[in-house]
Amino acid sequence: LTSDMLLAGSWKKLKFKDYNFEALGAPLESGYLHPLVKVRSEFRQIFLEMGFSEMPTNNYVENSFWNFDALFQPQQHPARDAHDTFFISDPKVSNKFPMDYLERVKKVHSKGGYGSQGYGYDWKIEEAQKNLLRTHTTAVSARMLFKLAQQKEFKPIKLFSIDKVFRNETLDATHLAEFHQVEGLIADYNLTLGDLIGVFAEFFKKLGITQLEFKPAYNPYTEPSMEIFCFHPGLGKWIEIGNSGVFRPEMLLPMGLPEDVCVIAWGLSLERPTMIKYGFNNIRDLIGPKVDL
Numbered sequence: 309l310t311s312d313m314l315l316a317g318s319w320k321k322l323k324f325k326d327y328n329f330e331a332l333g334a335p336l337e338s339g340y341l342h343p344l345v346k347v348r349s350e351f352r353q354i355f356l357e358m359g360f361s362e363m364p365t366n367n368y369v370e371n372s373f374w375n376f377d378a379l380f381q382p383q384q385h386p387a388r389d390a391h392d393t394f395f396i397s398d399p400k401v402s403n404k405f406p407m408d409y410l411e412r413v414k415k416v417h418s419k420g421g422y423g424s425q426g427y428g429y430d431w432k433i434e435e436a437q438k439n440l441l442r443t444h445t446t447a448v449s450a451r452m453l454f455k456l457a458q459q460k461e462f463k464p465i466k467l468f469s470i471d472k473v474f475r476n477e478t479l480d481a482t483h484l485a486e487f488h489q490v491e492g493l494i495a496d497y498n499l500t501l502g503d504l505i506g507v508f509a510e511f512f513k514k515l516g517i518t519q520l521e522f523k524p525a526y527n528p529y530t531e532p533s534m535e536i537f538c539f540h541p542g543l544g545k546w547i548e549i550g551n552s553g554v555f556r557p558e559m560l561l562p563m564g565l566p567e568d569v570c571v572i573a574w575g576l577s578l579e580r581p582t583m584i585k586y587g588f589n590n591i592r593d594l595i596g597p598k599v600d601l
């Protein structure tokens with residue numbers, strides 16, 4: 309029975325079988341949540357339970373100032389080369405910066421200050437203006453901490469973010485040119501590495517992970533820094549789960565944060581725990597041809 313038959317009235321000359329009201333409907337093609345979306349919700353729930361607020365990460369395009377210079381990452385650092393970072397050709401540069409803050413960043417890189425000897429190089433604004441795809445969500449953390457420093461009175465805060473970052477790296481079975489970084493930070497008076505270990509332990513206890521080990525590491529923007537490992541009961545082995553540290557005074561003091569305010573932070577990826585949870589060995593089986601979360 310078609311609409312043409314109804315319009316033309318030809319249905320009147322035809323014999324139709326009785327309508328079967330017991331017939332089942334056509335099976336519906338049901339959708340499903342992507343594994344990354346499910347693990348992102350799990351991590352988001354843990355952060356929210358621990359009193360963290362989510363940072364606004366809806367800007368894949370960033371400039372080198374916030375992605376590197378604000379984090380006291382020197383302009384000669386290899387991570388700032390095109391072989392590690394995706395620079396944008398149009399618009400090639402940003403030119404809106406908080407200029408008095410930018411001057412303090414320039415000074416701490418080139419001449420030092422706040423008890424630091426700095427790097428002693430000729431810092432160039434042209435380098436800081438270059439637009440790029442953010443290589444870490446720590447660029448957003450820097451923007452949020454600068455905003456925090458502009459408040460009349462400092463109030464302790466716990467922030468987190470889970471979003472895409474982009475690195476011009478060699479691709480392999482577990483690394484793509486983009487991945488989702490999970491980042492947490494706490495800004496408060498007189499925080500210590502013990503607080504960082506404690507909050508990280510609490511975070512992973514909620515994932516059923518209780519055996520953690522911490523190893524000294526280096527980041528340009530945190531001192532001290534630690535790599536974090538856990539014994540994964542399912543895999544029966546120790547695995548690397550992320551990196552962490554205490555943001556350096558050369559990053560925090562030019563922003564205008566009080567001297568006795570410390571910021572501890574850590575980061576990991578979303579893809580690695582998702583691949584483990586769902587048993588993927590190759591990240592392409594997880595991501596597929598195109599997934600925009």
Ligand SMILES: COC[C@@H]1[C@H](c2ccc(C#Cc3ccccc3)cc2)[C@@H]2CN(C(=O)Nc3ccc(OC4CC4)cc3)C[C@@H](O)[C@@H](O)CN12
Nearest residue numbers: 489515530548549550551552553573574575576577580581
């Ligand atoms: C270019 O690679 C970077 C990425 C990614 C990573 C590493 C460090 C940071 C960071 C940071 C940071 C440091 C200081 C201050 C602020 C942020 C963020 C992401 C993961 C970090 N990694 C990673 O995610 N591993 C991981 C995480 C969770 C997990 O959960 C299971 C339930 C137990 C299992 C494994 C470790 C490796 O996968 C590593 O090979 C790849 N790393």
